[in-house]
Amino acid sequence: MxxxxxxxxxxxxxxxxxxxxxxxxxxxLNEVPSILLWAVALxxxxxxLQFFMHIGRVINPEKGGHE
Amino acid sequence: xxxxxxxxxxxQQKMTINRLGLWLFFASDxxxxxxxxxxxxxxxxxxxxxxxxxxxxxxxxxxxxxxFFMNRAEVMVSQGNKRGFITSLVITIVLGVTFLIGVVGLxxxxxxxxxxxxxxxxxxxxxTGMHAFHVLTGIIFxxxxxxxxxxxxxxxxxxxxxxxxxxxxxxIDVVWIIYYPALYLMGTL
Numbered sequence: 001m002x003x004x005x006x007x008x009x010x011x012x013x014x015x016x017x018x019x020x021x022x023x024x025x026x027x028x029l030n031e032v033p034s035i036l037l038w039a040v041a042l043x044x045x046x047x048x049l050q051f052f053m054h055i056g057r058v059i060n061p062e063k064g065g066h067e
Numbered sequence: 068x069x070x071x072x073x074x075x076x077x078x079q080q081k082m083t084i085n086r087l088g089l090w091l092f093f094a095s096d097x098x099x100x101x102x103x104x105x106x107x108x109x110x111x112x113x114x115x116x117x118x119x120x121x122x123x124x125x126x127x128x129x130x131x132x133x134x135f136f137m138n139r140a141e142v143m144v145s146q147g148n149k150r151g152f153i154t155s156l157v158i159t160i161v162l163g164v165t166f167l168i169g170v171v172g173l174x175x176x177x178x179x180x181x182x183x184x185x186x187x188x189x190x191x192x193x194x195t196g197m198h199a200f201h202v203l204t205g206i207i208f209x210x211x212x213x214x215x216x217x218x219x220x221x222x223x224x225x226x227x228x229x230x231x232x233x234x235x236x237x238x239i240d241v242v243w244i245i246y247y248p249a250l251y252l253m254g255t256l
Contacts, residue, residue: 007142017131021127025124028248028251028252028253029120029252034113037248040248041245045241045244048237052138
């Protein structure tokens, strides 16, 4: 878990997602193998699941919130 | 054990069950979206749909920014910042409506095939249509949360509806994270 305050953490995750989307767009325009696009999409998905959806809260309510 | 402690434990247990139920719903919905995704590759293979790349990037960015503001709204309510919560929520709703206009109003209008034009049309309109339907229900969900928020129904300690609506919104974003490359970027023309 990143040691950032909740708001700052949201900004950092958003910037990473934006950069990955730009990379994805560039890769798509250059018709690279699909596996690379899948990899970028998977990383983006995991970031949202972990830091925006707090998937850890489902298992352990004391973890993964906005503390 | 004091009654306050018992109430707190009861609330925590209720939250655990609520969260589990919500994630089970996400899992069941993911199967439906997954089925549509598989149909895209089964019917069209490595073919690119030739959609407007600029518009695709714009609507994707709008949804991504909306997810950021939804996360901000949830953080704000957990910190007791009502003004920040309401502002972020309104921005999320506006961005959601903008996304809908972008996909249903613009992309559907300029796509070079209709819903009845073979596999391309079936795949494209089913995937974007089902996703847009979820965005629409998400917006309705957020409007209800906004109304309750304006009526001071949420506190930093008790705001599960905000958490659930935020998770639903992020789930919609996750689906688009997968759909965007599958519809716009993958394959060859």
